[in-house]
Amino acid sequence: MSVQFSIITPSFNRLKFIGKTIESVLNQTYPALEYIVVDADSSDGTLDLLEKYKSNGSIKYLSEPDDGMYDAINKGFEMAAGDVIAYLNTDDIYLPWTLATVASVFEKHPNTDVVFGDSVIVDLKSNKSFLNIRPSFHPLWLYAGNRIAQPTLFLKRECFISVGDFRNEVDLLADCEYWLRLVDKGYNFRKVNEFLAIEVNHEDTIRETKRDIVSKEKAYLIEKYSSRLSNTIKTSAVLKLKKMETLINYLQFVLKSNFMLRHGAWGNTIGALDISFRPLTLIRSKIDGKKRQVWKFNLGRLLE
Numbered sequence: 001m002s003v004q005f006s007i008i009t010p011s012f013n014r015l016k017f018i019g020k021t022i023e024s025v026l027n028q029t030y031p032a033l034e035y036i037v038v039d040a041d042s043s044d045g046t047l048d049l050l051e052k053y054k055s056n057g058s059i060k061y062l063s064e065p066d067d068g069m070y071d072a073i074n075k076g077f078e079m080a081a082g083d084v085i086a087y088l089n090t091d092d093i094y095l096p097w098t099l100a101t102v103a104s105v106f107e108k109h110p111n112t113d114v115v116f117g118d119s120v121i122v123d124l125k126s127n128k129s130f131l132n133i134r135p136s137f138h139p140l141w142l143y144a145g146n147r148i149a150q151p152t153l154f155l156k157r158e159c160f161i162s163v164g165d166f167r168n169e170v171d172l173l174a175d176c177e178y179w180l181r182l183v184d185k186g187y188n189f190r191k192v193n194e195f196l197a198i199e200v201n202h203e204d205t206i207r208e209t210k211r212d213i214v215s216k217e218k219a220y221l222i223e224k225y226s227s228r229l230s231n232t233i234k235t236s237a238v239l240k241l242k243k244m245e246t247l248i249n250y251l252q253f254v255l256k257s258n259f260m261l262r263h264g265a266w267g268n269t270i271g272a273l274d275i276s277f278r279p280l281t282l283i284r285s286k287i288d289g290k291k292r293q294v295w296k297f298n299l300g301r302l303l304e
Contacts, residue, residue, distance in 0.1 A: 002032050002103065002107075003032060003082075003083065003084050003102075003103040003106050003107065004032045004033075004034070004081070004082040004083050004084065005030070005032060005033050005034065005082045005084050005085070005086070005099055005102075005103070005154075006033075006034040006035075006036065006076075006077075006079075006080030006081060006082030006084070006085045006086075006157070007025050007033065007034070007035050007036070007085075007086055007087070007088055008036050008037075008038060008072075008073055008076030008077060008079075008080065008085065008086070008087040008088070009021060009022070009025075009035075009036070009037045009038070009076075009087065009088050009089065009090060010037075010038050010039075010040075010069045010070075010072035010073050010076070010087065010089065010090075011037055011038065011039040011040065011042060011046060011050075011072075011090055012039065012040040012041075012042055012046075012069075012072075013042045013043065013044040013046065014042075014044075014046065014090035014091075015042070015044045015045045015046045015049060017090045017091060017200070017202075018037075018046060018049065018090040019049060020093055021088060021089070021090050021091075021092060021093060022035075022037070022049075022053060022058075022059065024088075024093040024094040024095075025088065025094055026053075026058055026059075027096060028094065028096065028098065028099045028100070029096055029097060029099070029100050030099035030100040030103055032082075032103075033082075033099065034060070034080065034081055034082050035058070035059045035060070036059065036060045036061065036062070036076045036079055036080065037050055037059055037060070037061040037062075038061070038062050038063075038066070038072040038073070038075050038076045038079075039061060039062065039063040039064075039072075040063075040064070040065060040066045040072060041063055041064055041065050042063070047063055050063070060079070062075065062076075062079070067168070068168075068171070069089075070165075070166035070167075070168065070174045070175075071168075073087050073166055074165040074166055077157075077160050077165075080157060082157060083156060083157050083158075084102070084103075084106060084154050084155070084156055084157065085154070085155060085156075085157050085160060086151075086153060086154040086155070088151050088197070089150075089151065091199065091200045091201075091202070091205055092151040092197055092198065092199050092200060093151075093197060093198040093200065094151070094196070094197055095195060095196060095197065095198065097194075098152075098196045098197065101117070101192060101194050101196065102115050102117075102154050102192070102196070105190060105192050106154075106156075109190055111188055112188050112189075112190040113155060113156050113158075113159055113182070113187040113188045113189070114153065114154070114155045114156075114159065114179075114182060114187055114188070114189045114190070115153070115154045115155075115189075115190050115191075115192060116134070116137075116148045116149065116152045116153040116154070116189070116190075116191055116192070116196075117134075117149070117152040117191065117192045117193070117194045117195065117196035117197075118131070118132055118133045118134055118149065118152065118193065118194065118195045118196065119132045119149040119151060119152050119195060119196065119197045119198065119199050120132065120195055120197075120198045120199070121198075121199045121201060122198055122199065122200050122201065123201045124200065124201060124202045124203075125201065125202070125203065131195075131250070131253070132149055132199070133193075133246065133249045133250055133253060134148065134149060134191060134246065134249075135191070135242040135243075135245040135246045135249065136191045136245065137189040137190065137191045138238050138242060139183045139228070140228070140229065140234070140235050140238040140239070141238060141239065141242045142179060142180060142183055143180065143183070143222070143225045143228045143229055143235075144222065144229060144235065144239055145218050145219075145221070145222045146242070147176060148176075148179060149196075149197065149199065150175050151196070151197035151199060152196040152197045153175075153179070155182070155187075159182055159185075159187055162185065163178070163181050163182055163185055166178050170217040170220065170221065171213065171217070172210060172213055172214050172217055173214065173217040173218060173221060176217075176218070176221055177221055180221065180225055193249065
């Protein structure tokens with residue numbers, strides 16, 4: 001049985017960015033998709049754009065005042081009909097193979113409840129981009145304050161039904177608090193070594209404008225779940241192993257991107273080591289290794 005996705009995008013006055021986000025969802029190679037935009041009554045022309053997409057049946061959207069981004073996400077998740085759900089902010093972009101890759105993981109590993117992967121971070125202020133490669137999942141790694149690349153995370157809808165809404169006890173890291181609740185409930189996380197999203201940092205991004213609040217909320221969550229870290233020897237060992245694994249992952253990617261290593265990971269992304277504002281070519285290799293389909297992204301034109 002194929003995976004049915006529901007993707008939610010919360011939106012408020014982001015006309016400059018949301019078009020790229022929407023197109024990245026609609027241009028997926030995987031067809032079983034429901035796309036819902038939950039807008040907070042935007043006044044910058046966003047609603048006109050959403051209406052155009054709605055008129056041709058591409059998206060559903062709801063527009064009404066809300067109590068912030070996570071309230072909008074909760075509304076979207078409640079509307080969702082898919083058996084796997086995720087949210088993609090208007091700062092972020094899926095890669096063409098994202099849903100197909102995630103669907104394959106869920107189909108091959110039916111006991112997996114949550115899937116996440118790696119991302120490319122594009123910083124519009126510095127005109128640079130970075131590879132955000134994560135290690136495999138371990139609960140202690142998350143309890144210690146490490147973060148999953150949010151736009152790469154997908155969860156079964158039954159998780160949302162069981163765990164409930166995003167909470168407002170933290171304003172900016174409610175996603176991290178939610179992942180911690182999922183771990184506490186015993187849900188199974190699986191990390192896939194593939195790039196699944198592009199995260200765009202700009203002058204209005206929360207990561208840029210509210211760093212102090214993010215740091216305080218991170219400290220709060222670590223303290224809240226500190227009892228899970230009571231075995232300091234085990235925690236220290238796990239964190240050291242995860243740092244080592246991250247370095248190994250980067251090394252494997254570097255070698256593979258230079259065609260010096262045959263490795264099953266990052267099969268969708270070869271030759272993307274030198275990611276900059278020059279045109280970026282991402283190569284998707286087919287299973288037989290003989291044919292390749294090429295997508296080109298010019299990161300410098302994300303806002304055009």
